[in-house]
Amino acid sequence: MLPKEKWTDDRLDNLNQKVDDGFRQVDERFDKVDKRFDKIDERFISLERALLNAAVAVIVTLIASCATLVGVAVL
DSSP states (O other), rough: OOOHHHHHHHHHHHHHHHHHHHHHHHHHHHHHHHHHHHHHHHHHHHHHHHHHHHHHHHHHHHHHHHHHHHHHHOO
């Protein structure tokens, strides 16, 4: 009976190693996905800054236009 118990322990150790290897591979894939999301986040931040700058430029232009119209109307 003793050899069968050892065989079972060896098989369980083998299975344990395969499971550990599988999780390690999954972790590596998630690391790659995380790096891609970091790049996407950087692009969205850049886009957000560009849109904010454009909005500020439009607002400043509108204020300047209104001030010009008020100045012309007063004259």
